Amino acid sequence: MKRMPAVVESPTVRTSTAQRKLRLPRFGLFCCSLVLAALAEYCAYLNEGGGGNVRRVLHIIALTVFFMVMTLIFERFIDWLGRDSKRTESDHDRSTILSGFLRRITPDFAGDRRQTLKAIAVMAVCWLPYYMLALPGEIWYDTVQQVMMWKGLPNPITSGAWSDHHPVLDTLIFGVFYQLGAWLGHPAVGVALYTTCIAIAAIVVFVYTVRYLAKSAVSKRAYLGAYLFFCLFPFIPIFSMAMVKDAVFLPLFMLFSIQCMEVARTKGACLKNRQTLTVLIVLAILVSLTKKTGVYSVVLACILLAFVVAGNQARVKLLAPAAASGLVIFVLLPLALFPACHIIPGGKQEMIAIPLQQSALLLREHGDELPKAEKDVLTGILEPDAAENYEWWAVDKVKGTHWTEQRARLLHPFLRIWAKNAVKYPETYARAYFLLEQGWVALPNAIVNENLQSNYLYMRTAPSGNVVASGLPQSKRTRLYDGIDEFVIGLGNQFFMQPWLSRAFWVTWLPVMQLYETIRKLRAKELSWAYAAWLIPMLVSVPFMWISGCSVSPEGLRYLMPMLGIAPIGCALLTVDANHSSER
Known part of the structure; x- marks a missing residue:
């Protein structure tokens, strides 16, 4: 990947001309808010069995205002992120011991390899409590089936044979760690090894993401905010360490997203480098192999990138990752690998x-x-x-x-x-x-819990015949895990915490706000299409959320993992300096 230009931080105050350009009609925001409000209230109507038409209308009006206010708050937050965060010498003299300590441990993401290791170490320390709580590992229902396939035992999907119902590569990864544990004395050791490896991989990828943002003209506050989010938002480490196929997919999807962002930022010029193109193709294949909808995300991303790259040569090269993924998933696997290895194709x-x-x-x-x-x-x-x-x-x-x-x-x-x-x-x-x-889309209510959950209780303390037969570790700390889940759910039901811990916020509301603000900046010529295309990872993720098989059950939590990972990217792109953006 070519060296990117030095960081260009946003100016403290935008020019009055730019401010006038951004004073566009709010009709689009009103329409988006009205649609979201109507959908949320329609779900409440379905849960409550109908009735109360006047009350429904009032609720829709209130929710419309709520969504509009949240978007306006989001605008102020983005403005704050985009401001110059430099401190004067007198500010440093008045700094407290705590602020001095924070400055000392904050990595320089534009620095050398030593700073990268520092960033990894700080994030690892932040993740350590969740790692210790999860040991030997948080195991999901689908993983139990995959381990039973590895052992050749009857399971809810097959009589013992492997099946592509779950991605074969994920089954292979879980099976290898399971077998390592068995050789070392107990499968729990293998699960702990997996938890350690996937946590390290996720941390490295998140740090790499922040370093890319730091070198790509976003504001300092934006990339440091992304780093803090990855370090401190509890659901990032909790879901990233899980023994489930989505946790394997997440770091690969993040890396693929960064490559797509670089293609967009350089308008396809980076594809002239064979190494960069090869990396993009390999990541596209791995994304397709670790999630059933991954190949469609790859194809959709390549189609969207074709609109922002410059020249037909770059567009032709974008066919390579899409074609390679399709060839592997739709030709090589079903026609060659599956028959040779006696793997049952997925339905x-x-x-x-x-x-x-x-x-x-x-x-x-x-x-x-x-x-x-x-x-x-x-x-x-x-x-x-x-x-x-x-x-x-x-x-x-x-x-x-x-x-x-x-x-x-x-x-x-x-x-x-x-x-x-x-x-x-x-x-x-x-x-x-x-x-x-x-x-x-719906706000959490008394009938349906649509909050994020810690999910530590899931499968670990509720053994079934399949769990016992698989030999996977079980935990007896039911009260502890149950208490954590109840605390998180109760926290999410508090008025001021509800929006931020709602699944709807991360899957729908935040993407809508990011898209709305991006369109406003494009219309005001405050952002180039090359940077607006950083929304592509979000745009290729949302459609598959809306065709998922569940959204309110624990399974729905793993579906939104990519949305948590890419959330800071959309916020960061909105802080790109206008002058720098227009140069692309």
Whole structure:
């Protein structure tokens, strides 16, 4: 990667001309706030069983004002981040012992390798309490299935064979650490080794991200703020250390995002360097191998980058990571690796989870109104008794884990019937969808908890037959983990903490605010497209959140991990100095 220009910090006060340019109508903000408010209140309406139309309207008005105020506060926060943070000599003379200590431990992200090691060490110290609390490791439900596949034991997905239902590379990684632990005396040792390695990898990647921001013309406060966020926001270390496929995906996605940002910042000039292009291709493949939707994120990112790079040659080179990822995922794995290694391909039910969920509710509420031929198709592709087993918060009992020949034969007729009934029963489809995805848009309420959770309690202290058979470590500290979860949930229910600990804030509200402010700066010519394209990691993540199989269950927490990782990037790009941005 080519050396980037020295840091250019934002001026203390913008010119009056720039201020006039940014005084654009707030109609767009009002529309965004109104839509978010209406969706949030619609989810509350579904949870409470309807009623109270006047009260609903008042709630929508209040929420619209709330979202607008939050955005205006966000603007002031970005203005503060963009200010020059230099201190005068007299300020240093009046500094306290604490501020002097903080200056001493704060790394210089534009410095040498020693400063990088210092940054890694400080973050590691901040993460240490969460690391000690999690030991030997926080294990998720899907990981138990993958370890059982590694051992060749029957599991909820297969009778012992490997399956691509979960990414094979993730299964291999977990299996290798499990086996190392078994050789060293107990699988718990292997889990602890994994927790240590993934924590180190995540810390190194986060520090690398901050160093990139520090060398890319964002304000000092912005990149130091990103560093503090990665160090101190508890859910960053908690989720990054988990033994789950999303934790493996996160550092690779962050590195891929940084490469995309560099391509955008240089308008594709960095792709002339073969090493840079090779790194981008390798990261694209790894992102695709560690998450089922990763290949689609890669392709979408390359398409968006094509609009900001300069020249057809750079656009052609962007085909390489997209083509390489597609070749590996759709050709090499299913046609070569899976047959050779006797791996069962993953089913298509994951990609059509939302239509399956909507069809199950359709059968439950309007089954008597459907023609027999349509009912036969729906019952044939859904899990047995799907209408009776329908759960509004998850799709597992509707979609199942196996893709049979019967399902494959019924796929096209099913899609036609699903589309046809979407016109006839839109309310049923909307209810099924928004109940499932309400964690991404609704405010937490008494019926549904949509806050972030510590999640230490998950799987570790609730052993099932599968957990015992897998040999994975279990913990008896149920009261401790339960107390932590209750404390975090209670904290998130407090009025002033609720927005910041809400899943909706990180998945929807903050991205909308960042996108809105970016568009305003583009219209005011205060930001170039080369830097605005730093939103690409967010833009390729959000769509897949909105087609996830759950948003309010513990599983939904791991889905939003990329959103936490890339959140500071969108804030940082808004502090890029206007003059520097226009030079690109």
